Amino acid sequence: MGPAMWGGGDSMAPENMPMAEPFLGELQNLVRAHYPLIHISTHEEDRCLTAIRLLAAQMDKKVFLWSTSRGCHAMDPAEDVPAASRYRLADLTAAIEFFEKQVTTKARDDNGFIFVLLDPFPYLSDRSINPIYRRRLRDFAISIRTKSYQASCLVISPTGEMPVELEKEVTVIDFPLPSRAEITGYMNSLLDRLGTRTAITVDDDPGLTEKLVDAALGLTLAEIEGALVKAVVEDTHLTAEAVDKIFRQKQQIVRKSGVLDYIDTGSLALSEIGGLKVFKEWLRIRAATFSPKARGFGIEAPKGVLLTGIPGCGKSWAAKCVAASWRLPLVRLDMGKIYSALIGSSEEHMRHAIQTAEAIAPCILWIDEIEKGLPRPRGYIGDSGVSLRVLGKFLTWMQEKTAPVFVFATANQIDLLPPEVLRKGRFDEVFFVDLPSSAERREILRIHLSRVGRDPQQLDLEELVRLSGPEFLGDSLSLTGAELAAWINEALIHAFDRGADDLMMDDFRLIARQTVPLAQMRQEEIREMREWASMHAMDASAAIHRRSQLTPELGVLEGGASAGGLPSGELKDVAAPDP
Ligand SMILES: Nc1ncnc2c1ncn2[C@@H]1O[C@H](COP(=O)(O)OP(=O)(O)OP(=O)(O)O)[C@@H](O)[C@H]1O
Ligand SMILES: [Mg+2]
Structure with a gap:
């Protein structure tokens, strides 16, 4: 069943539809x-x-x-x-x-x-x-x-x-997907037709059409008609519930596109991110710039942000928390799938992904591990042309886009990123996420203890902070956010296994002794990342701009040592003391 656009004669005739x-x-x-x-x-x-x-x-x-x-x-x-x-x-x-x-x-x-x-x-x-x-x-x-x-x-x-x-x-x-105006026209004529030619009644909720249109953004006209017909087959009275049905249809279609995924962000919020103060403040300021009021003020919608850093320190987590706090749909673009899809060309997939994201805007387009699929800069044999062309297409779109699609990109292997990615006009800012400082670990532990229904006050939080940082682990090492979350989980399992009433500090101590932190296994890599970040990125945690721009006063504040040689976690405590 498709929209009867060539049928002519009724209000659905093409002449009556606003066109792209x-x-x-x-x-x-x-x-x-x-x-x-x-x-x-x-x-x-x-x-x-x-x-x-x-x-x-x-x-x-x-x-x-x-x-x-x-x-x-x-x-x-x-x-x-x-x-x-x-x-x-x-x-x-x-x-x-x-x-x-x-x-x-x-x-x-x-x-x-x-x-x-x-x-x-x-x-x-x-x-x-x-x-x-x-x-x-x-x-x-x-x-x-x-x-x-x-x-x-x-x-x-x-x-x-x-x-x-x-x-x-x-x-x-x-060829763009139908715009809001097109969908509105189409939805009105569909509802009219349903109302006059069938036994279906349409709820007289004045906002209904608008809600349906919102839900339908990103779908083709045929898909919209399909979803709506499905809704009225199930119930002859059309109400706001149809909105959910259309929305589910949309999720399915975004999934079917093969390269985009709808991500459920549930009950998350910015406050669920531990630490990363500078980054969160940056986001807080940007949140308001999506509004029509901001547009009236002459502010362009933000383009996006690139988050790099140490694995497990909250890059992907942050994407979900931001989307939830801004109440925007989060769609994830899988770069790997763009290149590996069996049907169609990579360029086509990228085009389609961009189109879909624009059509459901305002939204957050999350590109996890943007470097995935890019050729290795040294010693790579193979077709580097396609992946660079696809990335080029994406970057051009980023620079020129006017639709409110906020791109949230994360990268782990920053050495794979071609310099174009970092050029001004693409991402609004590049942030580096380092190992959490003691203050940040405290926050992350608090968040995750609460998430498993435990009162952080009932435990010796300071001891947990100590056990997860340099004092216990040694020189400049600390657990990552992911390791902290896993630590709590393991401790819970251990406490449960020994038949205890609840978690005890000893459960944590035992697990801590058995853990080899990632930071220890990958010291060299982390050092290289920090070096790169000191030149190219803003620290997500510390209230200093790029470390290469440190002023002498800040240098003194940090104990006079060069940033590179310091245990970075502790550096941030000094530079950005917690209230
Ligand atoms: N700053 C943080 N605040 C709260 N939770 C965190 C934080 N960082 C990490 N976590 C926890 O660790 C888990 C893993 O983090 P996440 O997947 O965001 O890491 P990542 O930086 O994307 O790592 P990777 O580079 O491996 O993809 C999260 O699901 C979350 O539970
Ligand atoms: Mg991740």
Whole structure:
């Protein structure tokens, strides 16, 4: 079941729907400049054809369509190809010949043509046995370019990549998912139709349509209709419950996209992050800049943040807490899947992910381990071109994006990040998350003890802080946030196993003696990370800017030692004392 967009006649007719304005503008420019081949990658063929129909009407162009099943036909029935030859033209070379004939024999007052190829990739791909299709299309594209044909050839298809021979002739553009205005129009007409043609009653909650529209952002029109129909099949009275159903449908679709995941952030909040004061303050200030009021004040929505640092120190955790505290949906983009997906190209996946994120904006796009899939800078053999191109596409989008998509990226192996990632204009800030200081460990322990329903007052918190830091573990070592959380968990298991009424300090001591901290196993790596961070990142915990910018006074404050040589945890205690 799809939206009956070609049915015409009722309020759902394409003419009545607001259409993706920026897309139409871009396409119009390309057609006006006689770009020979334009590839529009979309699953929404109907909606895309509606846009093309609007454009053709505005520019007074004739549109011919080709598909392997229907052959050639005109978009305007009055102009149609005689039925007898329509099917003969199912062959792609015959169709292109037919197109070329239209152009070369056109009447003087004709304003030119738009030719549309629907799903031609099986003929064009490098794997197709017959090279004639590729060649014929290339000849045609070259003719459009060199002989100033009044024509453009559009290719519409949800997937597929142009063969190399055609790469130079083709321009790829995005067809955006329906905008809020489009969805509102569509939702209104759907509800109208349901109300007048079926036994379904629509709740007279005045905010209902708006809630449905919010939930439907990010879906195609067909998907919206599908979700809504599903909701009314289950209940003939349409209420706000349908919102949940649409929302669940959306989660499924985001999942189906293969590279994005909806993350449930439940009851988390910024206060669940222990330490990282500077980072949390930075976020607190940014939270308000999403509002219309901030926009009115002239503030652009923040682009995003890159969090690097020692494993287990709360990077991923922070992403969830931020989303929960800002009450924005959190969608995770898996870079690994972008490169490894079996169907479609990496570039397509990236395009699709960006589109989906923009469509559900405002949201947080979480890219965990952004460096995943990037080639190793030294000694790498293989195709580094694709991954750099995909990352390039992403960075360009970051720089230019206007949709309120806040990018929350994390990186573990910072040496893999190409310098472009760090350039100004991309991320608003790069933060480094170090091992937690004693004050931070205290906070993290408090948070996680509370999370397992234990009152931190009942335990010797200071002793726990001591056992998890340099005093007990040795030179500049401390447990990470992940290790602290695991420590509590292990201690609980131990207490339970010995049949105790509750946790005792001895449970913690026992586990502590058995633990080899990550910081000890990876000392060298941590040292390198800190060195990198001192040049490139802002400390997420200490109220100092990049350490390379330390003022002499701060240097004295830190005991006169250079930042690199200090046990960093303790450094932060001095620089950012807890209240
Ligand atoms: N600052 C913190 N405050 C509260 N909990 C924390 C903190 N840091 C870590 N944790 C706990 O440790 C767990 C693991 O942390 P997280 O997954 O965020 O680490 P990470 O920095 O993303 O590590 P990795 O580099 O391995 O992905 C979290 O789920 C959380 O329970
Ligand atoms: Mg992580």
